[in-house]
Amino acid sequence: MxxxxxxxxxxxxxxxxxxxxxxxxxxxxxxxxxxxxxxxxxxxxxxxxxxxxxxxxxxxxxxxxxxxxxxxxxxxxxxxxxxxxxxxxxxxxxxxxxxxxxxxxxxxxxSYAVPTPFYKNPFEFIVGFRLSFALIFLGYYLTYISFIYSNFYLSIFVVLAFSVLGMMYYIKVEETYFVWIYQFTPKAFLFSKVKQAVYSLLLLCLPVIVVLAVMRPTGVFIILGFMLGGIGMLATGVFCKYSSFPEELSLRQSMLLLFSVLFPVLILFTLPYFYIQARRQLKEILL
Amino acid sequence: MIEVKDVSKSFGRVQALRNITINFERGKVYGLIGPNGAGKTTFFECLAGLMDYSGSIDYSQHDIRNHIAYLPTNPTFLTLITGKEHLQLLCNARRVTKPNFRISNIFNLPLNRFVTSYSTGMKKKLAFTAILMQKNELFLLDEPFNGVDIQSNILLTEIIHRLKQANKTVIISSHILSSLSSVCDNFILLKEGKIHKIVGKDAFNELEADLIKNEVSNKLEHLIIR
Incomplete structure (x- = not known):
C-alpha cells in the first residue's frame, strides 16, 4: 500500500x-x-x-x-x-x-432485435447472443478455417470458447422479481436453469460438433470429453451467479470462477460449492 | 382466505408497517388507499413474499402461494428482450405451456420490439398482460391505472371485474379513487404503516369525503395563491 x-x-x-x-x-x-x-x-x-x-x-x-x-x-x-x-x-x-x-x-x-434460436428459453442466452453475435460468427469462421486446414483442435477451442461465452451470459445478476416469478423450489429452479443453459449451448455448438465429427469420426470421445468440460463450466457459471443472490458476485466468487475457467479441473470442487451456496441463497426467495 | 396477522416491517429506524392484521377473502376486490409513504408497496411486497417481515401471512388455500401475480408500480424489464420474449419468460416461470400471444395481446402491443423502447404506459400494459397469461389466484396490483391511457384504463377496470367473476382475489392500490370505487368491494385506508380504517362499498363516499377534508381542505386552508 x-x-x-x-x-x-x-x-x-x-x-x-x-x-x-x-x-x-x-x-x-x-x-x-x-x-x-x-x-x-x-x-x-x-x-x-x-x-x-x-x-x-x-x-x-x-x-x-x-x-x-x-x-x-x-x-x-x-x-x-x-x-x-x-x-x-x-x-x-x-x-x-x-x-x-x-x-x-x-x-x-x-435498437434491432437480432433474432435468436433461443426464443423458447428466455433470457440469458437471448441477451448474450444479441450482445456477442459478432463473436459467435467469429467462432463459426474459426471452425471453417479449422475445417479447411484440417485443424481439429482449433474447432475444439471454439467449443470451449462458446462454453466460456455461455458462462459469461450468466454473470450478471437479474432483479429479484425475475427469480421470484418462478413456481419452483431452489433445487428445481437451478436445474431448470442449467437444463436451459445446456440446451442453448448445445444448439450453439452443434455446427462445430458436426464439423469436428466430419473431420475426425474416430475422435468422438475427445469431442464428448471437451463438450462435457464445457457443460461443466457452464453449470458452474449458473450456480455461481445465484451463489450470492440477490447481490452481485463478490471478488472471492469471481476469482473462484476465473480459476475454474483457467484450470477446469477445479470445477470438481467449485461446482458443488457454488450449488450449495446457490440453494441456500435462493431459499429466501423461492418456496 | 389469506390471513395477515401482526405483520410489521422496518427499514432501519423507519417503521414501514406496524402490526397489520387483516383477512382477505377469495373472490373479492380490495382497494388499498393511503398517502405516499403509507406502506402500500411494502405491504404488497410482504404479501408477495418478496420481502421478509415479522408476523405471519397464512395462505390457507394451499397453492395460492404459487399463484401470486404482482404488478409493481414501475415494472422492471430485462434489457435486449422483446415484449414477446418477456411474456414467454413469465409463462415459462409459471409452467404455462403453449401460450397464445396473439389472443393474449389485448392491448395491441408491438411484441416484437425491445421492451426498453416502450413508453411507461406500454410497459405497464405488458406487465399486466404477462400476469394475466399466468394462472394466478391472487392479484396484487400496485397503481395499475397510473400512466395508462383512458381506453386501457376502461379495459383494466373490465378485466378486474372479470377476475372477480372468476373468483380471484384482487388487491389494488391507487390514488385514482374513481377507478377504485367502481371495482372494489372493500377499501383499506393505510396511514403511517397502520390500518386506519376498513370500509365497505356502501361507506366509500363517506371515506372519500373524509379524505378530502383531512388530506386536502385542511392543508389548503391557509394557502393563498398570488
Missing amino acids: QMGVPLGIILLLSLFATLSCVLFFEVKHYHYFYLFLAINIPISFCNPKHVDFLKRTYSKSDYYRIRLTENIALALPFGAMLLLSGYIFSGLSLLIVSLITALYTPKIIS
Whole structure:
C-alpha cells in the first residue's frame, strides 16, 4: 500500500501473467481462445443499459473518458500478454476493438432485435447472443478455417470458447422479481436453469460438433470429453451467479470462477460449492 | 382466505408497517388507499413474499402461494428482450405451456420490439398482460391505472371485474379513487404503516369525503395563491 498499489493487485497481475505464459507455451492454439475471451470484455461493456446510464449521468467528454478507461483497463492485460508473447496481430486487434467499442456503440446493438434460436428459453442466452453475435460468427469462421486446414483442435477451442461465452451470459445478476416469478423450489429452479443453459449451448455448438465429427469420426470421445468440460463450466457459471443472490458476485466468487475457467479441473470442487451456496441463497426467495 | 396477522416491517429506524392484521377473502376486490409513504408497496411486497417481515401471512388455500401475480408500480424489464420474449419468460416461470400471444395481446402491443423502447404506459400494459397469461389466484396490483391511457384504463377496470367473476382475489392500490370505487368491494385506508380504517362499498363516499377534508381542505386552508 505504501507504493500506492495494493499488494493484492500486484499478486493478481503476477498470477495472471504467469498463468497466461504457461498456457501460451503449453497449449497449442491457446491464443485464439485467449483472444476470444478477451475481446468479449469490451463488447459486453457496449450493452445499452450501461451506455445509456453513462450518457445520461456524465458530460460527453467524461463519458468518452470513462468508456476509454474501462475498455483499456480491462483489455490491456490481455493485449499486453498477447503482444509480449509474439501474437502481434491478435494483441493489436484486441486493443483496436477496445478503442472502437469505447468510442462508438454499434446501433445494431441498441435498437434491432437480432433474432435468436433461443426464443423458447428466455433470457440469458437471448441477451448474450444479441450482445456477442459478432463473436459467435467469429467462432463459426474459426471452425471453417479449422475445417479447411484440417485443424481439429482449433474447432475444439471454439467449443470451449462458446462454453466460456455461455458462462459469461450468466454473470450478471437479474432483479429479484425475475427469480421470484418462478413456481419452483431452489433445487428445481437451478436445474431448470442449467437444463436451459445446456440446451442453448448445445444448439450453439452443434455446427462445430458436426464439423469436428466430419473431420475426425474416430475422435468422438475427445469431442464428448471437451463438450462435457464445457457443460461443466457452464453449470458452474449458473450456480455461481445465484451463489450470492440477490447481490452481485463478490471478488472471492469471481476469482473462484476465473480459476475454474483457467484450470477446469477445479470445477470438481467449485461446482458443488457454488450449488450449495446457490440453494441456500435462493431459499429466501423461492418456496 | 389469506390471513395477515401482526405483520410489521422496518427499514432501519423507519417503521414501514406496524402490526397489520387483516383477512382477505377469495373472490373479492380490495382497494388499498393511503398517502405516499403509507406502506402500500411494502405491504404488497410482504404479501408477495418478496420481502421478509415479522408476523405471519397464512395462505390457507394451499397453492395460492404459487399463484401470486404482482404488478409493481414501475415494472422492471430485462434489457435486449422483446415484449414477446418477456411474456414467454413469465409463462415459462409459471409452467404455462403453449401460450397464445396473439389472443393474449389485448392491448395491441408491438411484441416484437425491445421492451426498453416502450413508453411507461406500454410497459405497464405488458406487465399486466404477462400476469394475466399466468394462472394466478391472487392479484396484487400496485397503481395499475397510473400512466395508462383512458381506453386501457376502461379495459383494466373490465378485466378486474372479470377476475372477480372468476373468483380471484384482487388487491389494488391507487390514488385514482374513481377507478377504485367502481371495482372494489372493500377499501383499506393505510396511514403511517397502520390500518386506519376498513370500509365497505356502501361507506366509500363517506371515506372519500373524509379524505378530502383531512388530506386536502385542511392543508389548503391557509394557502393563498398570488
